[in-house]
Amino acid sequence: MFLMFGFTWFITMIATSLIYIPLFYRLNIISTYEYLNRRFGQLVRYQVVCCFLIYMFLYLGIVTYAPSLALSQVTGINLWISIVTTACVCTLYTALGGIKAVVWTDVFQLCVMLIGLLTVLIQGSIHIGGLEKVWNIAENGGRLNFLDFDPDPRRRHTFWTIIVGGTFGWTATYSCNQAQVQRYLACKSEKEAKKAVFLNWVGMVIILTTACLCGLVMYALYGSCDPIKANRISNTNQLMPLMVVEILNETPGVAGLFVASAYSGTLSSISSGISAMAAIVVEDFIKPLWKPWEQLSNRKKTLATKLLAMIFGFATIGLAGVASLLKGNIIQASLSVAGIIQGPILGVFTLAALFPKSNGKGAFAGLCVGLSLSMWVGIAAQIYPPSAKFTGLLETSISGCPLSNVTTSTPVNVTSLLTAVASPNQERPSIAEDFYSLSYLYYSPLACLSTVFVGLTISFFTGGNEKVDPLLISPIVPTIHKFIFRIKQSLPKRERMNKSQTSCPMFKENSASCGKTTQF
Numbered sequence: 089m090f091l092m093f094g095f096t097w098f099i100t101m102i103a104t105s106l107i108y109i110p111l112f113y114r115l116n117i118i119s120t121y122e123y124l125n126r127r128f129g130q131l132v133r134y135q136v137v138c139c140f141l142i143y144m145f146l147y148l149g150i151v152t153y154a155p156s157l158a159l160s161q162v163t164g165i166n167l168w169i170s171i172v173t174t175a176c177v178c179t180l181y182t183a184l185g186g187i188k189a190v191v192w193t194d195v196f197q198l199c200v201m202l203i204g205l206l207t208v209l210i211q212g213s214i215h216i217g218g219l220e221k222v223w224n225i226a227e228n229g230g231r232l233n234f235l236d237f238d239p240d241p242r243r244r245h246t247f248w249t250i251i252v253g254g255t256f257g258w259t260a261t262y263s264c265n266q267a268q269v270q271r272y273l274a275c276k277s278e279k280e281a282k283k284a285v286f287l288n289w290v291g292m293v294i295i296l297t298t299a300c301l302c303g304l305v306m307y308a309l310y311g312s313c314d315p316i317k318a319n320r321i322s323n324t325n326q327l328m329p330l331m332v333v334e335i336l337n338e339t340p341g342v343a344g345l346f347v348a349s350a351y352s353g354t355l356s357s358i359s360s361g362i363s364a365m366a367a368i369v370v371e372d373f374i375k376p377l378w379k380p381w382e383q384l385s386n387r388k389k390t391l392a393t394k395l396l397a398m399i400f401g402f403a404t405i406g407l408a409g410v411a412s413l414l415k416g417n418i419i420q421a422s423l424s425v426a427g428i429i430q431g432p433i434l435g436v437f438t439l440a441a442l443f444p445k446s447n448g449k450g451a452f453a454g455l456c457v458g459l460s461l462s463m464w465v466g467i468a469a470q471i472y473p474p475s476a477k478f479t480g481l482l483e484t485s486i487s488g489c490p491l492s493n494v495t496t497s498t499p500v501n502v503t504s505l506l507t508a509v510a511s512p513n514q515e516r517p518s519i520a521e522d523f524y525s526l527s528y529l530y531y532s533p534l535a536c537l538s539t540v541f542v543g544l545t546i547s548f549f550t551g552g553n554e555k556v557d558p559l560l561i562s563p564i565v566p567t568i569h570k571f572i573f574r575i576k577q578s579l580p581k582r583e584r585m586n587k588s589q590t591s592c593p594m595f596k597e598n599s600a601s602c603g604k605t606t607q608f
Contacts, residue, residue, distance in 0.1 A: 089236060089245040091300055094293045096254035100262055101289045103255075105282045108263040111441055111562045113278040119371035120269050120437075127440040127560045128448035130376075135455055136433055137372050140266065143429040144361050149407025150422050151357045154325065155350040156408060161329035162343050171408045174351070175358075179401025182359040183394040191274060193359060197352030198291060204349020205298040207342055208332065212305035215335045219301075225308040230482055242478045242525040253529030256536055257427050260434035267357075267364035306331055312488030325418050358404065366396040420528060427531030428466040432458030434532065435539025441562040445552040446543055454543030462535035465526055474525035 115123055121140070125133040156170035181193065213219045226232055236246045243249060262268050262285070272281035306327055315321045321330055329346075336342040370393055374381050381389070411421075432455050439446040439454065526534070547553065558566075 089234070089247075089250060091234065091296065092247060092250040093254055093258075094296060096251055097258060097289050097292055099251075099255045100258040101285050103259050104262040104285055106564050107441060107562045108269075108437075109272060109278060109281050109285070110564070112269060112273060113281065114559055114563070118270075118273075119368055120264055120266055121368065121372050123560070124436065124440060124451075125372075125376075126557070128436075128451045132436065132448050132451045132455070133372065135452060136436055137368060139429055139433055139455075139459065140368070141365060143425060144267070144365055145403065145407055146425050146429075147422060148358055148361045148404040149409075149411040150418060150425070151354045152404050152408035153411035154418050155347070155354040157325060158329045158350040159347050161326055162333055162347050168409070172405055174354070175401055175405045175408065178355050178358045179362060179398050179404075182362045182401065183397040191271065194271075194356045197356045198295075200345075200352040201349045202295060202298065204345045204352070205295065205302055207345050208328075208336065208349075209298060209302050209305060211336050211339055211342055212302065212309070212331065216305065216308045222301075222304050222308045225311065226304045229307060229311050231304065231307055240478075241527055241530050242474065242522070244474075244478060244480050244527050245529075249527045249529045253427075253527060253531075253533055256431065256434065256533040257423060257529060257531075260430035260532055260536070261426065264433050264437040265364075265430065266368055267360040270364055270367065271360065302328070309335065310484070312485055314484035314486055317484065317486045318489050358401075362397050362400045362404075365400045366393050369396055424466060424528040424531060427528060427535065428462040429459070431462050431532035431535030432539045435536040435543065438536065438540055439543045439547075440560070442565055443540075443544060443547075444556045444561050444565065446547045447550060447553040449550045450543035450545070450547030453546045454539040454541075457542045458535040458539030461538050462531050465524060465534065466528075466531055468524040469526070469528070472524045478525050478527075 112120065112123065115126075117123055121133050121137050124136055152171060152174055156167060156174050159165060159170040159174075160167040213222055216222055216225075223232075236243075237248070238246045239248055240246070241249065272284055275281040275284055309331060310327070315327065315330055316324065321327065332343050332346045336346070370389075374392075384392075411418075435458050436451050436455050439451050
């Protein structure tokens with residue numbers, strides 16, 4: 089089902105190219121939140137900036153933990169040493185090189201990531217007996233269900249949750265996330281930025297397909313000997329490193345290539361995140377609030393920005409330690425956090441770009457409501473986890489495990505800590521079975537749409553906004569308006585001419601003026 093994200097990303101790229109890239113390029117801004125200041129005022133601007141900074145801190149902690157775990161498990165290095173090393177290396181080249189270093193290292197890291205995944209896929213398939221055997225094992229185990237059209241929003245991954253929920257979630261990333269927007273704003277022109285966005289889609293689909301095939305290889309290897317049930321590892325995030333250690337360590341260089349691949353995916357995210365936070369603090373806090381900034385030399389400004397990047401980079405070390413407590417899936421955790429916080433932010437940008445009548449009061453109230461609603465659902469889902477019928481996890485077994493591989497130790501499970509608030513004997517409230525069981529992919533559309541609805545309602549009752557600079561509205565809005573009303577705009581001209589021709593004989597004394605009217 090995750091392959092459906094390929095379609096989701098294509099829709100996202102279209103929305104980004106039509107709505108947001110033309111808007112931001114016309115404004116010639118560095119921080120996307122500077123746009124909100126011009127559209128809705130400082131209060132909404134700083135409200136959104138604070139939300140973004142909180143999101144980036146949480147997200148960077150999660151993505152720093154992922155490769156550190158891989159390095160620790162493959163090499164035996166202490167997890168904390170891996171985390172500190174990861175954060176320091178990434179912070180160093182981001183602070184020294186700026187956005188140019190971020191972009192060019194991203195290019196190199198994409199190549200390493202793809203090579204690493206292909207190596208694991210090829211070597212793993214050879215170990216099992218060929219890709220055809222891998223595919224047959226997956227089909228027999230029910231792992232190839234691509235078309236699940238169940239409309240139930242509580243189901244984790246269906247066609248609708250991925251297409252609808254995923255589109256909102258990824259549009260939030262590409263339209264209003266400074267870490268992503270600054271990449272296409274660094275292109276030479278608007279046309280080049282659109283090309284880059286769609287080229288990015290091709291690369292993402294290739295990575296996604298390769299990663300999913302690696303997952304099928306893992307299932308073919310561990311489907312009858314689940315390492316988690318056998319207590320050999322404590323969570324699903326350790327499955328891939330375990331496979332590399334067990335079956336690919338004999339091939340020289342493969343384990344190191346896998347670690348490099350995992351690091352490449354993470355370093356590109358961390359570097360762009362650190363760069364984005366440094367740019368936001370400078371553009372949205374220091375420049376507007378500290379007047380002496382403009383008096384500083386370019387050298388001092390550059391040094392200050394690099395210092396900020398280093399501070400944010402080192403801060404991710406502690407957050408990665410917190411993320412190490414997560415025993416659930418890292419991808420789901422990151423998408424959940426993104427939906428909870430970026431969903432309301434997308435709602436504010438949607439109000440700003442597509443609804444000229446919306447005002448600052450509506451945007452402020454809408455963000456408060458959208459954020460509160462998404463946090464309520466997201467936190468409650470951790471206290472009352474959805475039942476198995478909604479998560480859709482398929483069965484695995486340990487029937488194929490050698491007895492020597494099955495241990496009696498019980499790994500620590502943080503899920504039990506999260507659910508400790510609700511006693512096992514306590515009856516689950518009905519709202520937990522319905523509302524709290526909502527798929528994590530729907531957090532973003534729930535938050536975005538509630539923000540837009542409340543924002544438009546409050547804007548209507550507070551008088552709306554009559555004086556909006558056309559540059560602050562997405563170019564697609566007047567285009568759609570002209571397309572819809574094109575026929576209506578052409579009809580009145582003919583009607584006026586017909587009326588003037590038929591009305592002239594009735595007022596002969598005004599025939600001269602009637603002729604003028606007809607001419608007009």
